[in-house]
Amino acid sequence: MQEKENHSKITVSNVSTWYGAQAVLKDINMKIRERAVTGFIGPSGCGKSTFLRCLNRLNDLVNYFRIEGEITLHGENIYSPDTDVVLMRRKIGMVFQQPNPFPMSIFDNVAFGPREHNRRINKKELEDIVEESLKKANLWNEVYLKLNDSALNLSGGQQQRLCIARVLAVMPEIILFDEPCSSLDPASTAKIEELMTELKNSYSVVVVTHNLGQAKRISDYIGFFLNGRLVEYGPAPEIINSPREKVTSDYLEGNFG
Numbered sequence: 155m156q157e158k159e160n161h162s163k164i165t166v167s168n169v170s171t172w173y174g175a176q177a178v179l180k181d182i183n184m185k186i187r188e189r190a191v192t193g194f195i196g197p198s199g200c201g202k203s204t205f206l207r208c209l210n211r212l213n214d215l216v217n218y219f220r221i222e223g224e225i226t227l228h229g230e231n232i233y234s235p236d237t238d239v240v241l242m243r244r245k246i247g248m249v250f251q252q253p254n255p256f257p258m259s260i261f262d263n264v265a266f267g268p269r270e271h272n273r274r275i276n277k278k279e280l281e282d283i284v285e286e287s288l289k290k291a292n293l294w295n296e297v298y299l300k301l302n303d304s305a306l307n308l309s310g311g312q313q314q315r316l317c318i319a320r321v322l323a324v325m326p327e328i329i330l331f332d333e334p335c336s337s338l339d340p341a342s343t344a345k346i347e348e349l350m351t352e353l354k355n356s357y358s359v360v361v362v363t364h365n366l367g368q369a370k371r372i373s374d375y376i377g378f379f380l381n382g383r384l385v386e387y388g389p390a391p392e393i394i395n396s397p398r399e400k401v402t403s404d405y406l407e408g409n410f411g
């Protein structure tokens with residue numbers, strides 16, 4: 155079946171990675187589509203998080219990490235020595251497994267990035283960005299009367315939506331989610347899934363998930379990783395209903411992992 159033409163934002167070419175002597179990712183090639191949810195699945199330890207973190211160079215923080223190959227955003231290699239890493243990470247935001255709000259007010263959490271970006275931003279501009287970001291993260295109605303309260307007093311699910319608002323406030327193009335619901339209850343999980351589905355109208359969303367049900371519910375494209383290789387990648391209905399590889403169907407049927 156011919157794949158529907160869709161613009162891609164990120165192109166990954168021949169990416170292999172190592173932690174010290176341990177090879178983790180092996181020759182990964184893929185294009186990540188614009189305005190779609192791309193889900194990465196696979197058993198524990200297969201390299202999904204490592205790969206996600208390659209997409210905004212978070213592994214740079216590990217000094218024994220090494221990468222070969224190329225990852226381009228709009229045709230520019232993000233691993234080029236000329237890359238402004240701070241600017242690149244603003245375009246490619248990340249939401250982590252554990253909600254990690256800063257120990258400051260709800261307002262200041264969302265205002266943090268825009269203030270860093272533009273020291274002379276005025277109060278009204280900042281208030282508008284905070285309101286808009288909280289609305290896009292479906293949190294505004296729950297917090298607009300207590301913007302000066304500590305973010306740490308919010309529930310886990312609210313904290314995760316605050317972290318999403320914090321990413322949105324710096325106007326990213328791509329949002330990476332690393333198992334964003336693994337610490338949340340089913341109701342909070344449903345809200346984050348709904349939000350990811352809404353966000354794809356304006357952003358490219360990439361999500362690592364252990365939860366196959368979640369991958370099936372929200373993904374437009376799915377990549378199945380095993381032992382550091384991208385075994386299969388394509389439109390979600392094809393991967394779910396007629397995977398090419400037997401190992402993919404075994405995983406989807408819950409036979410391992």
Ligand SMILES: Nc1ncnc2c1ncn2[C@@H]1O[C@H](COP(=O)(O)OP(=O)(O)OP(=O)(O)O)[C@@H](O)[C@H]1O
Pocket residue numbers: 173178196197198199200201202203204205216364
């Ligand atoms: N900072 C690190 N230092 C050394 N090894 C690491 C580091 N992070 C991950 N690894 C190793 O790399 C391999 C892939 O891990 P990774 O977390 O990317 O897999 P994963 O598929 O996301 O797993 P999980 O689903 O359990 O989170 C594992 O063997 C892991 O131990």
